[in-house]
Amino acid sequence: MLQTVVLASAVLSFAAGMGATAQDVAGKFYRVVDGKVDARTYNGFRRYHAGCDRCHGPDGVGSTFAPSLVSRLPDIESFRRAVLSGRADGGSVMKGFAGDPNFAPYVDDIYAYLQARADGSLGRGRPGRLQP
Numbered sequence: 001m002l003q004t005v006v007l008a009s010a011v012l013s014f015a016a017g018m019g020a021t022a023q024d025v026a027g028k029f030y031r032v033v034d035g036k037v038d039a040r041t042y043n044g045f046r047r048y049h050a051g052c053d054r055c056h057g058p059d060g061v062g063s064t065f066a067p068s069l070v071s072r073l074p075d076i077e078s079f080r081r082a083v084l085s086g087r088a089d090g091g092s093v094m095k096g097f098a099g100d101p102n103f104a105p106y107v108d109d110i111y112a113y114l115q116a117r118a119d120g121s122l123g124r125g126r127p128g129r130l131q132p
Contacts, residue, residue: 029076029112032121036128037113044113045127047106055094057123060114065092073118076111083107 031038035047048060055066062068074082084104086096097103103110116122 023026026121027039028115029108029117029123031130032116032127033130035123036130037116037122038130039132040109041112042127042129043106044109044111047110048113049101051103052110060117061124066094067092069114070117073111073114076108077109079114080107083110 001114028046030041032041033082048056049058052069053059055090056069057066060069062071066070069116074077082094084096084098113122117124
């Protein structure tokens with residue numbers, strides 16, 4: 001038992017030293033404290049609302065022609081693939097954004113924002129920003 005605790009402590013210390021948080025280790029791409037978000041999540045909010053909300057609705061809740069990303073967020077690999085390569089499901093088609101410099105480099109940031117929304121850690125509207 002003591003070895004497990006020591007090992008877990010060492011892993012978290014190493015991850016923290018590499019710029020990761022305990023949430024990153026646990027599969028979370030975001031950090032929310034008292035309704036305020038880290039820089040990655042805030043950037044994801046901005047990027048999402050610069051283009052994705054036109055189809056997927058405000059704050060990721062969906063629309064009449066694009067699904068909610070809050071109620072059924074895919075895993076990160078599926079999300080990256082859909083955003084970068086596009087997706088066709090029946091009558092619904094989304095173009096890929098691999099060549100778009102406003103979205104392609106920020107897919108993980110957008111995912112962080114949507115993951116925080118999907119987990120219920122972040123409400124609707126513009127989040128506050130955590131100070132570095």
